[in-house]
Amino acid sequence: MGRKRRSAEEKAQIALEALREDKPVREIAEKYGVNPTQISTWKRQLLEGAGEVFRNGKGTREKELEHREETVLKELGQSQVEIAFLKKKLKQLGIQE
Secondary structure: OOOOOOOHHHHHHHHHHHHHOOOOHHHHHHHHOOOHHHHHHHHHHHHHHHHHHHHHHOOHHHHHHHHHHHHHHHHHHHHHHHHHHHHHHHHHOOOOO
């Protein structure tokens, strides 16, 4: 049987449970069927990345969405410029829209 792939949310939940320190990591590992070393790794990653959530008031996901939005808007603007250019050329050639 292969390893179970866990979502980022599941990993965060398990790491947060380990951070609470009200149960031993070994017990948490048994509960979720995860190696204790893996839980320690997720816990360390969570702690290392926690500051990013508060950096510049925006998380990584929000920055990623903003970047995508900027890209789409640039492409839309470029398309509008190209359409206007082509309409102008059609008019110059005497071809109706």
